[in-house]
Amino acid sequence: MRSRPGVESRRLPAAAPRRQSGVALLALLTLLTLWGLYLLVGELNVTQFQVARKEAAGAALAQAKQALIGRAAGDDNRPGSLPCPAVDESGVAPLFAGNQCPTYVGRLPWRTLDVGELRDAAGQLLWYALAPALRDDDSAQPINFETVPQLRLDGAPNVVAIVFAPGVPLANQNGRPGNAVADYLDGSNADGDQDFVSGPQSAAFNDVVLAVTRDDLFRVVNQRILGEVRARAENASLPDHGLLGYQALNGGFPAADGDTDGWADAGVLAGRLPYRDLSFSPAALAWLTANDWWRLVSYTQISPCLARIGIVGSAATMDVSGAGPACP
Known part of the structure; x- marks a missing residue:
């Protein structure tokens, strides 16, 4: 076909280059999308790993905390006291150096606590810090609800113990396996002070940390004390033991101690426990006295068949119901 004179002929541009450009753009978008998904999945995997690690560590730490509280409440000589940290992986609380623990930051004494080798998700044994005021030694007495522990966690006071999951070693922790605190605990957790x-x-x-506060510990220990005052089941063979023994022998509970001399005062219904009118096993009498618990046990005679005891300054109370023909 001829073009008209003076009129320039026009041709449509070839379609192939445009199609190739579109394909390249689509491929680039696909690549960017896949890369974004890769990064997202990678980030999710890291997050999921961190969550799983904290959950595993948290379970081990919670078990350690309960073991420490149970040990303190069940101690036969000083309820409320705790064992020294272990100095190595044996899990055995060491003997005292004089009247102090050899260290107040070490491994959890898992063997002494009879809980097995508690480990975190990295396979590391748990670590443990103890407030010196709660060490299981005569020199620490009195140990009771008013004892002020020295440890602090994140600035919060009244911490009696802390358990740690150390996790994988950081870049500067090159001494594992070993017993140096700084090769397991991080930053100020390894500087030797009480913060x-x-x-x-x-x-x-990467430390995962759990505190045992004074309230955590003595919420259980206080009940042990009140149970001892009421009368512990294993002492049932002692007919005059504690308040229940007194009530069984005398047909009613005693009056309260109104002047804190330890003796019942006639006509006084509320005050301190008249512990001098009660009988206890020699061992219980010794540690209750040495740790100044008598001063902290409140007492109310509600009726000849019902008394209420508590720990002064706490929410711990216990009702003691008598038995016998006069008691419904």
């Missing part, structure tokens, strides 16, 4: 910290996981800090 400890928790925090988010990072390249510089």
Whole structure:
């Protein structure tokens, strides 16, 4: 076909280059999408790993905390006291150096606590810090609900013990396996003072931390004390033991101690426990006296068949119901 004179002929551009450009753009978008998904999945995997690690560590720490509280409440000589940290992986609380623990930051004494080798998700044994005021030694007495522990976690006071899951070693922790605190605990948790910290996981800090507060510990220990005053089941063979023994022998509960001399005062219904009018096993009498518990046990005679005891300054109370023909 001829073009008209003076009129330039026009041709449509070839379609192939445009199609190739579109395909290249689509491929680039696909690649970017896949890369974004890769990064997202990678981030999710890291997050999931961190969550799983904290959950595993948390379970081990919770078990350790309960074991420590149970040990303190069940101690036969000083309820409320705790064992020294172990100095190695044996899990055995060491003997005292004089009247002090050889160390107040070490491994959890898992064998002494009879809980097995508690480990975190990295396979590391748990670590443990103890407030010196709660050490299981005569020199620490009196140990009772008013004892002030020296440890602090994130600035919060009244911490009697802390358990740690150390996790994988950080870049500067090259001494594992070993017994150096700084090769397991991070930052200020390894500086030897009584202030400890928790925090988010990072390249510089991966300790998972759980505190045992004074309230955590004595919430259970206080009930042990009240049970001892009421009359412990294993002492049932002692007919005059504690309040129940007194009530069984005398047909009613005693009056309260109104002037804190330990003796019942006629006509006084509420005050302190008249412990001098009661009988206890020699061992129980010794540690209750040495740890100044008598001063902290409140007592109310509600009726000849019902008394209420408690720990002064706490929410711990216990009703003691008598038995016998006069008691319904």
